[in-house]
Amino acid sequence: MTTWATAFAPASVGNVGVGFDVLGHALGGVGDRATVRRTSSGRVAIRAIRGVVTELPSQAEKNTAGRALLSLLERVPRGTGFDLELEKGVALGSGMGGSAASAVAALVAANATLDAALPDEALYECALDGEAVASGSRHGDNVAPILLGGLVIAPARGAPVRVPVPDELWCALVHPHHVLETRRARAALAGHYELHAFVEQSEHLALVLAGCFTGDFALIRRGLSDVLIEPRRAPLVPGFTAVKAAALAAGALGASISGAGPSVFAWCQGRATAERATRAMQSAFRAAGLDADVHVSPVDAPGARVETCGS
């Protein structure tokens, strides 16, 4: 009988430019790890937080992973409890879905300790509750792809929907050393919007989805341009205009802000182009006075998974 499990959950690119709060994809090679031990305490206890971020709340209800596990407790036999250890690999305030990775890693690990595991849809609901603690908004564009892998449509209600993508679709992501809190990035979006901007954004979303479903890179290139959110958030990311221009000059299909920023992502046809784009974007951030880490991943990166478990 399994009583503990360790799960890994990847980082992610939320919004993907044209799908604010709706579209996201997993980013391989970097992520959070959670070890969960099932107890009979009826409670969630956070025992340790290690890694690139340690100053997180250790009260379960204020911690995204803790809050997600509390939601899970409502769906399992009374008396069940969880002890949680988190190993953060994704920096907070990076726009790489760090809070969502913690929540999903904890849920997937906890789920593996249950006698009757819950389906992904239930874990998704719990993860949304956790995400709301981090950002004040119950959006699934990070938790859904982290849970399922690949590119995902993340509805506010009901099961998320995977979108197939061409094998050769790669993501280049550059994370500048500049903290941008999700709440501040969301505040930049306050106010009203014009219908014409939404029509153009809808067109772009439709073209990107059509390109993904049919494996047509030309359609992805036509659509991958955020005219709704990016203009409001770009001033919060030092050097953004030059970084985006560098990605496009390196051959990217399109580039925009990852999640709430400040990371910038670019979609590329082929790994070589993605690697060229990361170097160009990193140089552009350096020119703006910021060091930056780089990540290259297929858009169809694997979702969260149990790594080890025991009794």
Add this chain to the structure above:
Amino acid sequence: MTTWATAFAPASVGNVGVGFDVLGHALGGVGDRATVRRTSSGRVAIRAIRGVVTELPSQAEKNTAGRALLSLLERVPRGTGFDLELEKGVALGSGMGGSAASAVAALVAANATLDAALPDEALYECALDGEAVASGSRHGDNVAPILLGGLVIAPARGAPVRVPVPDELWCALVHPHHVLETRRARAALAGHYELHAFVEQSEHLALVLAGCFTGDFALIRRGLSDVLIEPRRAPLVPGFTAVKAAALAAGALGASISGAGPSVFAWCQGRATAERATRAMQSAFRAAGLDADVHVSPVDAPGARVETCGS
């Protein structure tokens, strides 16, 4: 050598609820017919307008079909001219893409008389110019599906993109005898919009597209709900709330306003459900004091085509 041609262009459902100005599909069984004779006048002359609408402008530059042909003249050898006869089958102000059907029928007929026919993409550009005369807006959600058939993403620039749909996807459309001018319907959309409504509408658009690309009726049902435009236009359509409710009660996947209204469309799985939905919607319009015509068509209805030609 062909010097004249007659083309038929079907009606269409613009917006499809979740894709304002971006998404549309052809509606079979009803449409406009245009006969075009190539001349050497260097001009466009409208010789006759017959059918369900006759009080249209006969000056080429003020008529949607005439304006579309004027745009075509800019793309063909100097000295070419067109004489046009229109037979209107689609009522104006019905929300069934009547002006677009005239423009596309005229373009397809005229194109058949050219020694070097132009590609669909060029005809699309010309049809957008015609549509701007009718509605004051250069949107392609009617002209693109009328030209290509089926369900189409209609970008403001570049070639439209066909979206495959399941064979069993049918449209039930009910046209109440109540004229709603496109310009008045567009005026109802003035003012600002909230981001959360955009997000919900984007999610719905993404679910509908995913459902069409994968043939998943459950996804189409989850997505086919217009939360952005319909609330502003519904008051312009007498009985709308009851008509939509009747369609859903009859088993429709979703229902909303067709184009700028007042026609209401419902998407259904299977022809029998579509026929049941039209009867229910027609009854609901009658209860609101309006007679209504009904149309049932596969969503994947054929686009415009040349019927006869000669020299």
